[in-house]
Amino acid sequence: MKWWTFLSLAMLAACATTATPQAPAPRWSIVVHGGAGVIERSGMTSELEAQYRAAMNRALTTGGDILERGGSSLDAIQAVISEMEEDPLFNAGRGAVFAADGTNQLDSSIMDGRTRAAGAVAGATRTRHPIQLARRVMEQSPHVMLMGQGAEEFARSQGLEEVPNSYFFTERRWQQLEAELRRRGLPIPPRPEGAPPPPQSWNMDGIDDHQFGTVGVVAYDTHGNIAAGTSTGGTTAKRWGRIGDAPIIGAGTYAQNGVCGVSATGTGEFFIRVGVARDICARIEFQHMSAQEAADTVIAEVGATTNTAGATGDGGVIVMDGRGHAAWAFNTPGMYRATLSAGGQPVVQIFADE
Template sequence: MKIKAIAAAFAATVLTPFAMAEDQSDWALVIHGGAGVIERGQMTAEREAEYRAAMHAALDRGEAVLEAGGSALDAIEAVIHGMEDDPLFNAGRGAVFTAAGRNELDASIMDGATLNAGAVAGVTQVRHPISLARAVMERSRHVMLQGEGAETFAIEQGIEMVPPAWFFTERRWASMTRSLERLGLDLPERPEGAPELQGVDHGTLERDEREHRFGTVGVVALDSDGNIAAGTSTGGTTAKRWGRVGDSPILGAGTYASNASCGVSATGTGEYFIRLTVASRICALVEFQGLNLQDASDQVIQDELTAMGGDGGIVALTPSGEIAWSYNTPGMYRARQTAGGDPVVGIYGDED
């Protein structure tokens, strides 16, 4: 989806959409907070304001790191930390529940300069899965850890742990309950340590379920050294079963970064993103077929993913500062900023 051209800091000419000058080494940042049936008139003004504020706050965290000369990896971790602690998003404290009544969290991170990467799946007591994914990348000889083994590694590395009840939110529990009732499955016991039962407005709940079908959060960052990195964190899908793992912790599907092409973070129906290897596919179109980032993103999301019956979206960024996002859902929480530029936050499809 095409975005109006922006001006780079101190530049005197108008650049192509989302692009900075080739020799410019300033930073850039693009973020998503999930895609879904997000439509005008279906969200209260108060809730919309909350999401816009949360996306602006995410940009602020990334800007603070990058403006100070920090790395793209540091910026990703800072941005996602806040989103993992924000119950608005399906990551960390706002994560959805599995059919067993658990919050099982996935995350991944990738360094475009080295192609090093780390990922975790199915963790239940790690406050910031994105930090654990980075620890896997930097402090182990592996790329992906899962479940109890990942949490053992987290404890050994001093990663912050919290009780499972830390992630509990009433609306996510109610959403899981509704899903299991529709499926005719037994309801799990309320988690130990969860607050006493609170009422949930079912109109709001139905709207939330439409809007947050894909609530993954993700970031791609470019630092002043010209390096890109990408990271993604999620609670998965409501009422998922049998240890299901989606695309978010899978390199090439939900996350990918290479200084030779681009960085991508995805959100959507993970099974399709895995089968299509969405993130690396976009980067391959840029690197090997010479497509610009927006065209590559649209080809994969608007054409290939849609043809398969998948839905969701991505945000992407090149080492030259070209930014793109593309989604085939009615809306996606998204934001971008470049050095010296104004922040841009979007929710609905008609804001592009």
């Protein structure tokens, strides 16, 4: 045997003995977030904590049941986010925050990792489930993103359920709007037509608007397909048609089979500038980082990014690698997050120290 052949065999043997074996891929898996922000035990009652944990468990059950039956990752994402858009705990759909003009303006996106087709909507005001509209944009239009009135016209052409804007109203979010507008010295708009009458009194204790209740899901189905989706009402008292990262493919949402899927939550301006979702996937694909390492690295970059006012980016991500292994990262005191894989037990966490 020639010396270089012996050396090559020896090197291969060394690699074989030192390589870390990959965990086996699950048949299916799902990871969900319900927003990140100032979420601390000291500021949350046990009753509210129980409600959030129950909501995250429901999301896992809804998505897990679809995936266990062999359903697609896209179907699981649409079902879970549609459910969360109905839950006033979250800043999406019914329970979304208000813009400065007193309307709810909803953003959503979805991406199919198999084909890298994507659909997104921004500033929707009447479509009951923005995630369903985003999927129709992906599958039934030649476009990726529609906004405002055009998005609503397309929704009607697709027969999607339409509701008055007051359908999305919650007293909690209205009180947050009034408080934020007073803080900024801006006028408070009239209470929305069709909203319930104002309460005699309202306790704002424990309601912290530095919570980003954006919802998102990444799923890996039994066919090995990854998809990701995100839905949000944006930020309280947003003005001038502001759009965050949630409907922007590559910033708030991204999916690519064999590589990863990502959904983000946080201060969207920073996530747009960093290109968070695509950056995470690129690090996995080209730098061969694990999902956890890529997520940690990019969220650290978000946290080091400043705006003209000197504020830094805050928020988090959920990530699924190309083999269905979930990860998450955030730079805030908490993030509503949960994951489940075939044959496994659900994991639901809220606070940073879990």
